[in-house]
Amino acid sequence: MAQKGTFEELPTAVAELHQKIDDLTGRVAALLETKEAQDEKLLSATEACKLFIPAISRLTLIRWTKADYLKEHRIGGRVYYRLSEVIEGAKHLEKYKSKIDAGKGNKITDKSSR
Numbered sequence: 387m388a389q390k391g392t393f394e395e396l397p398t399a400v401a402e403l404h405q406k407i408d409d410l411t412g413r414v415a416a417l418l419e420t421k422e423a424q425d426e427k428l429l430s431a432t433e434a435c436k437l438f439i440p441a442i443s444r445l446t447l448i449r450w451t452k453a454d455y456l457k458e459h460r461i462g463g464r465v466y467y468r469l470s471e472v473i474e475g476a477k478h479l480e481k482y483k484s485k486i487d488a489g490k491g492n493k494i495t496d497k498s499s500r
Contacts, residue, residue, distance in 0.1 A: 428459065428466040437472055455479060 391399060434456075435442050442450075450456045456475040459466045 427469040428461075429469055429472065431465050431467070434467040434472050437469075438476070450475065450479070 429437070431444055431447055435444060435447050447456065451458050455478050456467060457471050459468065
């Protein structure tokens, strides 16, 4: 049930309500950012190699990682690559520059260009 108050208490009650809404809005925004970060797909080295057409070798993937075109993420001794970072990194690679298909988020190169 709603508490009954006086007219004089109304501005204070409204200010408290605004503060609570602002707090909740901030929490929801933080939760959404966390969820988006968790939803970022991690790829194994093999999966990252297969994103390119023609597929690149693991040695090439390692060279590109050392050259800072791609960033690796180590979890439990295994190496993973973020899909968005692979797509972004491929933009700096001359051979794949004109073939990037970032809109689909699927394959980096276009099969019709083979």
